[in-house]
Amino acid sequence: MAQRNPGDTGSAGEPPGLAALPGSWDELVARPLVQFESVSKRFGNFVAVERLSLDIREREFFALLGPSGCGKTTLLRMLAGFEQPSEGRILLDGVDISDVPPHRRPVNMMFQSYALFPHLTVEGNVAFGLRQDGMPKPEIAARVREMLALVKLDGFGARRPHQLSGGQRQRVALARALAKRPRVLLLDEPMSALDRKLREDTRFELMELQDKLGLTFVIVTHDQEEAMTVADRIGVMNAGRLAQVATPSDIYEHPNSRWVADFIGDVNLFEGRVVSSGLGHTVIESEAGGRLLVTHPTDASAGTAVTVAVRPEKVRIDTSASRVSDENCFAGRVVEVGYLGGVSIYKVALDNGLRMKATVANRTRPVERPAGAGDRVWLSFPPEAGVVLLR
Amino acid sequence: MRSRSGIGGMSRFNVTSVALGLAFLYLPIAILVIYSFNASRLVTVWGGWSTRWYVALLHDQAMLEAAWTSLRIAALSATAASVLGTLAAVALVRAGRFRGRTMFSGMVYAPLVMPEVITGLSLLLLFVALDAARGFWTVTIAHTTVTLSFVTVVVQSRLLSFDRSLEEAAMDLGCPPLKTFLTVTLPLIFPAVAAGWMLAFTLSFDDLVIATFSTGPGATTLPMRIYSEVRLGVKPEINAICTIMIAMVAVGVVAASLLAKRGELAKARAA
Ligand SMILES: Nc1ncnc2c1ncn2[C@@H]1O[C@H](COP(=O)(O)OP(=O)(O)OP(=O)(O)O)[C@@H](O)[C@H]1O
Ligand SMILES: [Mg+2]
Numbered sequence: 001m002a003q004r005n006p007g008d009t010g011s012a013g014e015p016p017g018l019a020a021l022p023g024s025w026d027e028l029v030a031r032p033l034v035q036f037e038s039v040s041k042r043f044g045n046f047v048a049v050e051r052l053s054l055d056i057r058e059r060e061f062f063a064l065l066g067p068s069g070c071g072k073t074t075l076l077r078m079l080a081g082f083e084q085p086s087e088g089r090i091l092l093d094g095v096d097i098s099d100v101p102p103h104r105r106p107v108n109m110m111f112q113s114y115a116l117f118p119h120l121t122v123e124g125n126v127a128f129g130l131r132q133d134g135m136p137k138p139e140i141a142a143r144v145r146e147m148l149a150l151v152k153l154d155g156f157g158a159r160r161p162h163q164l165s166g167g168q169r170q171r172v173a174l175a176r177a178l179a180k181r182p183r184v185l186l187l188d189e190p191m192s193a194l195d196r197k198l199r200e201d202t203r204f205e206l207m208e209l210q211d212k213l214g215l216t217f218v219i220v221t222h223d224q225e226e227a228m229t230v231a232d233r234i235g236v237m238n239a240g241r242l243a244q245v246a247t248p249s250d251i252y253e254h255p256n257s258r259w260v261a262d263f264i265g266d267v268n269l270f271e272g273r274v275v276s277s278g279l280g281h282t283v284i285e286s287e288a289g290g291r292l293l294v295t296h297p298t299d300a301s302a303g304t305a306v307t308v309a310v311r312p313e314k315v316r317i318d319t320s321a322s323r324v325s326d327e328n329c330f331a332g333r334v335v336e337v338g339y340l341g342g343v344s345i346y347k348v349a350l351d352n353g354l355r356m357k358a359t360v361a362n363r364t365r366p367v368e369r370p371a372g373a374g375d376r377v378w379l380s381f382p383p384e385a386g387v388v389l390l391r
Numbered sequence: 392m393r394s395r396s397g398i399g400g401m402s403r404f405n406v407t408s409v410a411l412g413l414a415f416l417y418l419p420i421a422i423l424v425i426y427s428f429n430a431s432r433l434v435t436v437w438g439g440w441s442t443r444w445y446v447a448l449l450h451d452q453a454m455l456e457a458a459w460t461s462l463r464i465a466a467l468s469a470t471a472a473s474v475l476g477t478l479a480a481v482a483l484v485r486a487g488r489f490r491g492r493t494m495f496s497g498m499v500y501a502p503l504v505m506p507e508v509i510t511g512l513s514l515l516l517l518f519v520a521l522d523a524a525r526g527f528w529t530v531t532i533a534h535t536t537v538t539l540s541f542v543t544v545v546v547q548s549r550l551l552s553f554d555r556s557l558e559e560a561a562m563d564l565g566c567p568p569l570k571t572f573l574t575v576t577l578p579l580i581f582p583a584v585a586a587g588w589m590l591a592f593t594l595s596f597d598d599l600v601i602a603t604f605s606t607g608p609g610a611t612t613l614p615m616r617i618y619s620e621v622r623l624g625v626k627p628e629i630n631a632i633c634t635i636m637i638a639m640v641a642v643g644v645v646a647a648s649l650l651a652k653r654g655e656l657a658k659a660r661a662a
Contacts, residue, residue: 102559
């Protein structure tokens with residue numbers, strides 16, 4: 001597993017106490033490997049990437065997450081050299097690479113479509129990049145064997161791409177991109193064509209590989225779970241901009257905006273106004289009625305409109321009102337119970353008109369449900385569970 | 392049972408019309424082929440099977456020379472047309488929206504529909520204006536000009552469905568653009584280029600009109616030779632040489648379509 005960097009300061013609006021741990025990863029790596037400096041990319045009038053700045057560190061596993069069309073692929077293609085930034089600079093090792101053509105960049109890409117050469121064998125595909133460097137033949141053969149062993153494809157060297165399964169092709173593509181030991185490996189939705197089981201296996205293989213080879217990976221994915229598992233840091237993109245850059249747990253537990261909270265995972269959002277805020281607590285008057293108390297501090301002064309985000313798994317569900325307090329408590333009626341295997345998700349229509357979701361782990365077999373559709377329930381969450389969002 | 396109403400589900404009317412159509416197309420050719428094996432000197436009288444006219448051809452020096460000229464012209468012009476036609480196709484498909492793209496592509500296609508007499512005449516005027524010595528090379532150039540657009544059409548259709556990420560992958564792995572074209576693009580579109588070459592070869596080989604306009608003394612192609620002999624009366628040797636030409640053209644066309652089909656297969660497999 002790649003090293004996690006606990007002390008990330010990338011996200012705004014998070015509690016200061018959580019950010020700076022001593023001896024953090026930042027101090028170990030002085031200069032970022034890849035730097036996007038206020039990079040924009042326009043296609044005609046359309047702005048695909050807008051004044052985006054991002055630092056990617058050496059040996060980091062960085063994931064780009066975002067809705068379709070937000071510019072993830074464009075960002076990777078600019079780093080690989082297939083697209084020129086309209087504005088801004090891209091630095092690799094501190095050197096501006098804007099004018100370096102793709103074939104001279106120490107960056108390799110694993111294409112979403114794999115883009116294996118159909119007229120070459122598996123070996124020929126993996127050796128292609130090494131041949132361009134004029135590496136001596138015996139060394140090429142050794143490296144190809146090593147790469148194929150790495151992706152568990154020993155013995156497949158003589159096959160053509162069309163004689164492989166989808167998962168095997170994907171591994172060939174990975175081996176080909178890794179063979180040259182690039183400074184940065186770009187992976188554009190590398191696992192979108194695989195079934196869930198294979199994806200999970202591949203995920204861990206990727207992490208292992210990254211650790212073993214000590215390379216820097218940038219991965220684009222639609223799969224949040226995937227990004228959460230593999231990445232040291234995640235960049236959440238929206239409409240050509242980075243909404244938040246932080247560790248997976250920060251992205252999940254301390255989203256910096258309503259949009260990020262909503263985009264990542266499931267979330268309950270309450271609109272309201274700040275009543276009072278002090279050290280370690282904020283009181284919010286919910287628009288729909290009811291008071292919210294959260295420990296998450298905010299700079300917002302009284303009266304400011306804010307959103308409180310609460311993850312469904314942090315919501316507690318009770319069938320009687322006796323044990324719950326005044327704050328963070330809502331009565332309602334269960335609308336629907338969705339069974340997801342490991343957890344069940346309760347959709348509740350609150351008396352104040354809002355809808356709320358709560359997930360409950362299915363610990364027993366057969367599943368015991370505290371409540372079914374139509375039952376009256378009380379939902380509550382502890383003050384630590386809520387996050388106050390200004391945007 | 393279907394067979395009562397026709398063959399393979401076709402009605403009797405359809406069978407009849409297909410048979411008539413095929414007869415209309417191939418009866419003259421069949422007669423020519425059969426009569427090329429006629430033992431009799433008289434073209435219209437059947438005198439039994441024989442290959443004597445094929446043997447006689449071997450001693451017809453003028454005919455052999457014309458055939459050799461035609462073969463060389465066809466091979467040279469097809470090769471030149473393949474190179475130029477492929478480059479034109481690449482430019483048309485890849486260069487994006489450069490100024491005059493529409494006009495350029497229109498101009499590449501024009502020779503496909505241009506009456507041969509006009510093409511031939513304009514080429515003749517050009518050669519005269521340039522004061523070029525007309526002969527072998529002018530015919531070769533003329534044929535290159537005419538067949539180039541056919542190659543372009545064939546290669547272009549292949550390039551349009553070509554996955555560009557293959558080229559990007561090659562460059563990403565350190566392959567410079569020209570080398571990428573030669574080591575990745577060309578091998579993959581090669582069936583289309585070869586099909587274009589075959590097409591160009593057969594077109595050049597059986598062309599009479601343009602060759603007549605653009606040739607000069609000393610360079611007589613096979614169709615020209617046949618035409619001039621036939622004007623003095625059809626000889627059995629002509630049937631023999633024509634049968635050989637038919638065989639060549641048929642092989643060429645079949646090979647071209649097989650190559651094109653192989654390209655399709657490779658593409659389908661790659662996808
Ligand atoms: N060559 C191009 N010309 C015009 N617009 C383009 C071009 N390439 C990308 N775009 C536009 O730029 C935007 C970002 O595209 P991009 O491919 O980077 O999205 P993405 O984040 O990778 O999306 P997805 O997750 O669907 O792959 C899209 O709206 C797309 O339509
Ligand atoms: Mg994309």
